[in-house]
Amino acid sequence: MLLLDKNYFDLLQLPRAFSVDERALEGAYRDLVAAVHPDRFVTDSPEQRRLAMQAATLANEAWRCLRDPASRAAYLCRLEGVSVDSAARAGASAAFLSEQMAWREALDEARLDANRLMLESLQQEVRAARDKAVRDVADLIDARGDFEAAARRVGQLMYIDRFSEQVDEALDDLS
Amino acid sequence: MALLQISEPGMSPEPHQRRLAVGIDLGTTNSLVAAVRSSLPEVLEDEHRHALLPSVVAYGNDERITVGAEAAARAIADPHNTIVSVKRFMGRGIDDARRHRTAYRFTDAPGMVRIQTRAGDKSPVEVSSEILKVLRRRAEMSLGGELYGAVITVPAYFDDAQRQATKDAARLAGIEVLRLLNEPTAAAIAYGLDNGTEGRVVVFDLGGGTFDVSVLHLSRGVFEVVATGGDSALGGDDFDRRIVEWALRETGLVQAAEPDPIGSALSAGSLSAADLRAMTVEARRAKEALSDSTLTTFSCPLSDSSAVRLPLARERFDAITADLVSRTITVVRRTLRDARIDATDAGSVVLVGGATRMPATRAAVASFFGRPALSNIDPDRVVAIGAAMQANLLAGNRREGYDWLLLDVIPLSLGLETMGGLVEKIVPRNSTIPVARAQEFTTFRDGQTALAIHVVQGERELVSDCRSLARFELRGIPPMSAGAARIRVSFQVDSDGLLSVTACEQSSGVKASVAVRPSYGLSDDEIANMLQQSFSSASADRDARALREQQVEADRLYEATRSALDVDADLLTESERAVVESLLARLRETRLGTDTDAIRHAVDALARGTEHFASRRMDRAISKALAGRRIDQID
Numbered sequence: 136m137l138l139l140d141k142n143y144f145d146l147l148q149l150p151r152a153f154s155v156d157e158r159a160l161e162g163a164y165r166d167l168v169a170a171v172h173p174d175r176f177v178t179d180s181p182e183q184r185r186l187a188m189q190a191a192t193l194a195n196e197a198w199r200c201l202r203d204p205a206s207r208a209a210y211l212c213r214l215e216g217v218s219v220d221s222a223a224r225a226g227a228s229a230a231f232l233s234e235q236m237a238w239r240e241a242l243d244e245a246r247l248d249a250n251r252l253m254l255e256s257l258q259q260e261v262r263a264a265r266d267k268a269v270r271d272v273a274d275l276i277d278a279r280g281d282f283e284a285a286a287r288r289v290g291q292l293m294y295i296d297r298f299s300e301q302v303d304e305a306l307d308d309l310s
Numbered sequence: 311m312a313l314l315q316i317s318e319p320g321m322s323p324e325p326h327q328r329r330l331a332v333g334i335d336l337g338t339t340n341s342l343v344a345a346v347r348s349s350l351p352e353v354l355e356d357e358h359r360h361a362l363l364p365s366v367v368a369y370g371n372d373e374r375i376t377v378g379a380e381a382a383a384r385a386i387a388d389p390h391n392t393i394v395s396v397k398r399f400m401g402r403g404i405d406d407a408r409r410h411r412t413a414y415r416f417t418d419a420p421g422m423v424r425i426q427t428r429a430g431d432k433s434p435v436e437v438s439s440e441i442l443k444v445l446r447r448r449a450e451m452s453l454g455g456e457l458y459g460a461v462i463t464v465p466a467y468f469d470d471a472q473r474q475a476t477k478d479a480a481r482l483a484g485i486e487v488l489r490l491l492n493e494p495t496a497a498a499i500a501y502g503l504d505n506g507t508e509g510r511v512v513v514f515d516l517g518g519g520t521f522d523v524s525v526l527h528l529s530r531g532v533f534e535v536v537a538t539g540g541d542s543a544l545g546g547d548d549f550d551r552r553i554v555e556w557a558l559r560e561t562g563l564v565q566a567a568e569p570d571p572i573g574s575a576l577s578a579g580s581l582s583a584a585d586l587r588a589m590t591v592e593a594r595r596a597k598e599a600l601s602d603s604t605l606t607t608f609s610c611p612l613s614d615s616s617a618v619r620l621p622l623a624r625e626r627f628d629a630i631t632a633d634l635v636s637r638t639i640t641v642v643r644r645t646l647r648d649a650r651i652d653a654t655d656a657g658s659v660v661l662v663g664g665a666t667r668m669p670a671t672r673a674a675v676a677s678f679f680g681r682p683a684l685s686n687i688d689p690d691r692v693v694a695i696g697a698a699m700q701a702n703l704l705a706g707n708r709r710e711g712y713d714w715l716l717l718d719v720i721p722l723s724l725g726l727e728t729m730g731g732l733v734e735k736i737v738p739r740n741s742t743i744p745v746a747r748a749q750e751f752t753t754f755r756d757g758q759t760a761l762a763i764h765v766v767q768g769e770r771e772l773v774s775d776c777r778s779l780a781r782f783e784l785r786g787i788p789p790m791s792a793g794a795a796r797i798r799v800s801f802q803v804d805s806d807g808l809l810s811v812t813a814c815e816q817s818s819g820v821k822a823s824v825a826v827r828p829s830y831g832l833s834d835d836e837i838a839n840m841l842q843q844s845f846s847s848a849s850a851d852r853d854a855r856a857l858r859e860q861q862v863e864a865d866r867l868y869e870a871t872r873s874a875l876d877v878d879a880d881l882l883t884e885s886e887r888a889v890v891e892s893l894l895a896r897l898r899e900t901r902l903g904t905d906t907d908a909i910r911h912a913v914d915a916l917a918r919g920t921e922h923f924a925s926r927r928m929d930r931a932i933s934k935a936l937a938g939r940r941i942d943q944i945d
Contacts, residue, residue, distance in 0.1 A: 148936055163936075165532060169715045170935030171928065173744065173805040177459075177488050177704040178329070180870045182917060183924040188804055190928055192744045199742070307647050 142214060143197035153208055153276040155201065164198040205296055208272045208289045215282040219289045231291055234264075238298060246305050254306050261299045268292040329458035331488060331705035332449045333496070333697025336438060336462055336476065338397040338518030338545060339664065341365050342691060343445040343460075344698035345453060346707070351500075351698045353691050354452045362690060363448075365518075367440045368392040369429040377444045389413045389587040391427045395547055396441075398519045399423055399434040400479075401471030409543075411551065411572045413583030422475065435479045442483035459486035461701035463693050465520035466492035467540030467721045469767050470779050470809050477806065488704045490806040493517070494524035495535055495718055496696030497662040500687055502528050503699060503714070509657035510536075512646075514675055514683065515693075516638060516665040519545035523642050525649035525656075534717040537740045539645030544637060546597070546665035552630045553593035553622070554586070557608055561618050585612050600624045601667045628670045635674045642678060648740055659683040664690050717742050720803055727764035727773045729754070736801050739769065743807060748800040750816070757789040761797055765811055784813045853906070860909045864901045867913055868894065871920055874927060881926040893919045 144151040147163040169175075171190035176183050201207045209219040238257065245253040268291055275285035332345045332354070340362040344353045353361040360379065368381035369391045376384075385392045390413065399407050404416050407423040417424040417431045424431035442462075450457055462485075464476050473490055480487045494513035501507055508528050515522040522540040526533055551572070558564045558571040563581065568574050575581035581589075592610040599606040604624045611617045628635075646653065659675060661683045666672065676682045687695065700716070719742055725735040726749070737747045753761065761784045768776030787795055796816040803809050871894060879887060897912040 165715075166935045167932065168717070169532075170931045172715060174489070174704055174716060175931075178706045178866075178870060179874065180867055180917060180920060180924060182921050183870070183874070183927065186924055186928045188744045188802075190932065191805075192746045192802070195742045195745055303647070307643065 143201055143210065146193070146197050147201065149201075151211070151214070153204075153211060153273050155207070157202075160198075160201055164194060168194040168198070204269050204272070205289060205292045208276060208285060208292070211276055212282050212286040212289060217282040217286045219286045219293070235294065235298070242298075242302060242305060249309055251306070251309055254302060254309070258299075258302050258306065261295060261302055265292065265295045265299060268295055328707060329705040330449075330453050330455050331458050331701035331707075332445075332453075332460045333491075333694050333699070333701045334442065334445055334460050334462045334485075335493070335496075335694040335697060336397065336441065336464075336479075337365055337693075338395050338520065338547065339365060340518070340690065341441050341445060342694035343449050344691070344694040345449065346698050346702035347453075349712075351695045351702075353694055354448055356448055363441065363444060364394075365397065365441055366392060366394050367396065367437050369427040369432070371428060373429065375429070375440055377440050386584055386588045386591060389583040390415060391429075392587075393425060393427070393432070393437050395519055396425075396434050396437040398543070398547070399425070400438065401469070401473075401475035402434070406543075410547075411570070411576075413576070413586050422471075435475050435482060438476070438479035439482035442480055442485055446483055446485055457485065458705055459488040459701070461489050461491050461496075461697045461704065462487055463491050463493045463496050463697050464807075465515075465517070465540060465542055466494050466522040466524055466535075466538040467520065467542045468807075469542070469722055469777055470724075470807070471777070472542065473807050477808070487806070488701055490808075491697055491700055491716075492522070492524065492535070492538065492718055492721075492807075493520075493693045494522045494538070494662060495526070495533065495716065496694075496700065497660060497687075497692045498524065498526045498528070498533055498696070499699055499714070499716070500692045500696035501658075501660050501684065502533060504687065507658055510651060510655055512642075512656040512659045512679070513662055514638070514642065514659060514666065515540075515662035516671060517545050517663040518665065519543070519547050521545060521638055521641065523638075523645040525645060525651065531714040532717065533714060534742075535719045535740075536651075537645050537648035538719055538721045539641050539648065540721065541637065541641060544634065546594075546663075548634055549597055549631050549665065549668070550590055550593040552634070553596055553608065553627065554589045556622075556626075556630050557589060557593070557610075557618055557620055560620050582613050588612070589618070596622055597627070597668070600627050601669060624669070631670065635670050638671070639674055639678055642675075653679050661685040662689050662692055718805075718807070719743060720745070720807055722767045723769055724765070724767050724779075724801055724803070724809060725776070726751075726799060727766060731773045733766055733768070733771055733773055733776055736799070737803060741803075743803050744805050746800065746802045748798050751797045751799060752793045753787065753790065753795045753797075754792060756792050758792070758795070759787045759789055760785045761787065761813070763799060763811070763813055765801075765809070779809065780811065782811065782813060784815070787815045788818045790817075857904060857906045857909075860906050860913070861901060864897055864909050864913050867916055868897055868901070871916060874920075874923065878923075878927050878930065881930065882923060886923075890916075890919060890923065 173187045176187040271288050275281050335342045355361045363378045364382045366381040368376045368384045404418040404423045415426040494515045511526045513524045520542050521544040524538040525536045555571045559566050564571040564575050589610050596606050596608045608620045608622045659679050719740045723735045723739045724737040725733040728734045763782040765779045766776040799813045893916040900908045900912040
């Protein structure tokens, strides 16, 4: 099949870059998945149905990977032969680690006291850090092409994303 | 004068003739079948003009199996042989089944629980297939022809075992499943197409035995499920049970402080199975009465010729069921969080399922979302109607202005057991299906040649808190030092939400075999046995059935290939085309005979001979979709 040997950017006919036009991305995914979805091939031969499942699976995976900034950036690094996992292990900076420790302590404390205000201010702080990380990654990949440095920052971005979810959950638990 | 054309038996003369496809809502309390006729969906009725078929199956002492209202009439007199709410036991083991506090006698069987009846031990799959057979007959009578296939709805929160059980029941009833469709998604289709709704839609679906919430995004003909949540063991039945428990306490049949009134009354002998069934039936009536009035009388004769008579006010009913309602709202809150929206972001809120008629449920939903919810399509019928629309589309009856795309998700995360009884999630919940994901694992000990793989479904971190789906063993790994082997485990979830798992050792290039043993659900052998038992044991009948199945498969492949050639024949060279034509001719010829094996061989030959054609057709579909975009972007 045509799809199998293409990277996700080529597959969805988008420029291979961190900055994406979200509407173009969504539109390309929708058009592709609509054309290959198994629902379009229900009355076809078993082989045709199998190929449809394979193609739709790939379209879904491309969409999932490219829509989220952290996974899109990790994918771009991987295309350049740089693994985010090993970069993250090698390059956790002391400053980042101590920031993480402070956040975690704040989250535990706010949870314990059911302190909504504290959680909301933590949520704002984490969101700002996330926006900053996304900007840094964009700069490292699109402007500098420094994938080693980008991979380290992506590792941090992923960490921030996971922590951000925990803060959101803690806030939900209060309501 | 033109001669009349007579087609060969089984081969449709016109490949594009309308295929008969229906939507089936296989519900806990009631089941329905619907179809699109002259472009409008309608629920099909039986000869007494009843649309709802009570999901009740009775095994009579005359070896007769009755289904529906007639069976329901026997429910009190013959509780052990009259099965109600069987959906609650689909794909479930004996421990789950006992939790429901019913009067059935269960048999523990590997895989799924069995219910003891005078007709023998029945699996929930067999019982469900009796309901499906009645609906199939109703549809074929009503539509005047053999069914091409059906879309069967399942609760969105059904796990893999429950979905597989539903598909097996259809197979047992001789129904080709075009797709398993999630119930809230079916309802969203019915509402979306009816009202032309766009934007975010939240579907609140409280049925007889299951509860689902789905958040969808509707835009330009795409129904995209963003998140789904639920509780596959919460429904109207639980509200009935609360009334029974209340009545037992009020009458002093059990101590007021007794935590399990039904269980203790049954085991103390103060309540017979027939009494429990009678009280449950009366509880449902009382619950339904309280949707229209604020006071009713719970009145039920018992087998010792005494009677229970108690006034029940709506206020009291609301109080004894308040925690059930608040459980639904907790699930709604969690699902909105998964969808990353607030209550105020929901464009419309839709009520589905008979249990949403309860005023307390409506009030709770309205207060959570800050506005009343929609229920203008009958909540008992909306799922079947949506399923019929989808079935009509899938069967190939799409056309300009009647076309849409459905993107659904898996409700529960899928993962593997790792060291220490922990779960490694492979496919997270709310992933759009179909989806595939793979993960690499390695060996723990030097020289390890086998690896036990345990597939689980659920959100918790401990294996013991998740549902076990299957256990695999990967054997024949070449001896290596610990951590050197690279075992890739791949999960594939298809468009029905059904999972298949494969495992393979990578570094050595040795393909090791995979043995599957389903923890829940039925094995293929069991299904084959049931199929045989459901027909006469005479081998002539079995052969006739095997022949019929093979003929159906031959017809489907023949028709599919013809239709494909009509559109895409130019993808084949002349000589390739000639080969396909000769395979088609051979299939057509063997199809006329009665040699099952010969037909199977001809089907296989055509399938193999058209693989490259299928691949080119898919490439063309992809190129077209992408080419279309390029032109769009130039504009």
